[in-house]
Amino acid sequence: xxxxxxxxxxxxxxxxxxxxxxxxxxxxxxxxxxxxxxxxxxxxxxxxxxxxxxxxxxxxxxxxxxxxxxxxxxxxxxxxxxxxxxxxxxxxxxxxxxxxxxxxxxxxxxxxxxxxxxxxxxxxxxxxxxxxxxxxxxxxxxxxxxxxxxxxxxxxxxxxxxxxxxxxxxxxxxxxxxxxxxxxxxxxxxxxxxxxxxxxxxxxxxxxxxxxxxxxxxxxxxxxxxxxxxxxxxxxxxxxxxxxxxxxxxxxxxxxxxxxxxxxxxxxxxxxxxxxxxxxxxxxxxxxxxxxxxxxxxxxxxxxxxxxxxxxxxxxxxxx
Numbered sequence: 490x491x492x493x494x495x496x497x498x499x500x501x502x503x504x505x506x507x508x509x510x511x512x513x514x515x516x517x518x519x520x521x522x523x524x525x526x527x528x529x530x531x532x533x534x535x536x537x538x539x540x541x542x543x544x545x546x547x548x549x550x551x552x553x554x555x556x557x558x559x560x561x562x563x564x565x566x567x568x569x570x571x572x573x574x575x576x577x578x579x580x581x582x583x584x585x586x587x588x589x590x591x592x593x594x595x596x597x598x599x600x601x602x603x604x605x606x607x608x609x610x611x612x613x614x615x616x617x618x619x620x621x622x623x624x625x626x627x628x629x630x631x632x633x634x635x636x637x638x639x640x641x642x643x644x645x646x647x648x649x650x651x652x653x654x655x656x657x658x659x660x661x662x663x664x665x666x667x668x669x670x671x672x673x674x675x676x677x678x679x680x681x682x683x684x685x686x687x688x689x690x691x692x693x694x695x696x697x698x699x700x701x702x703x704x705x706x707x708x709x710x711x712x713x714x715x716x717x718x719x720x721x722x723x724x725x726x727x728x729x730x731x732x733x734x735x736x737x738x739x740x741x742x743x744x745x746x747x748x749x750x751x752x753x754x755x756x757x758x759x760x761x762x763x764x765x766x767x768x769x770x771x772x773x774x775x776x777x778x779x780x781x782x783x784x785x786x787x788x789x790x791x792x793x794x795x796x797x798x799x800x801x802x803x804x805x806x807x808x809x
Contacts, residue, residue, distance in 0.1 A: 500575030553597030587642030703743025710736030735775025
């Protein structure tokens, strides 16, 4: 469309990708969105129904590793920029079947990079994870200079995709930038992840399974804050750079569960400790000085507010 910038969003029917598309349409009226999604088990394209009749929204059901089909999508539009969310992302599933993670996250990313190179895309934002850095002890934070040391098949596949992005910048001069984010939470998340899973179990008075003793610590960020961060990097991030995006909100898993039970007025007796996850990383914490100082982004939604918004969203859907 003349005068419109066209952004291809991968994984746009997923939790974070769909939130990002909502952000784009709320923030801009001169952007056309091409959403490419494989529609795997965690996707829900209906969360974008509000846009389906817009002339500047287009959806294509394509797996990224299907290079010829992906290339055909690129031939239909003049893609200006790419924001790449699509990934298999659940650690537990990667422990059971690592192959599908390599196919989706590594081969899929390479196919996308090659299309971006062949069609001269002007910006490629690769959305990654703090898990590529490995695990922290009780002190310190991950910075963009922390060596990659992934400990699960999922995080290893994401580290592989990060390195492919780096190689396309160095070898082909492709204008890529990488973001690495901490644990997201918020509306629309598939209920296999900790917060929506515990909300569902607590609401239905089912046991809440907590790995080990619940002491594992994660840095949490509200999904809309993450999407603002990604968009800030799209607009202002320097080619070839990595930017950490985090919420500066470290909480143990057990504390998260107790927060949810308290808000739903459910007893802590519902907590059930289960055998720990294989290779369970102890602690993640993101240093975000770089994105704050260089690009002016910082998280805005505090955990108490974000959790209340998240619980309200799920309760509405479980009671209507």
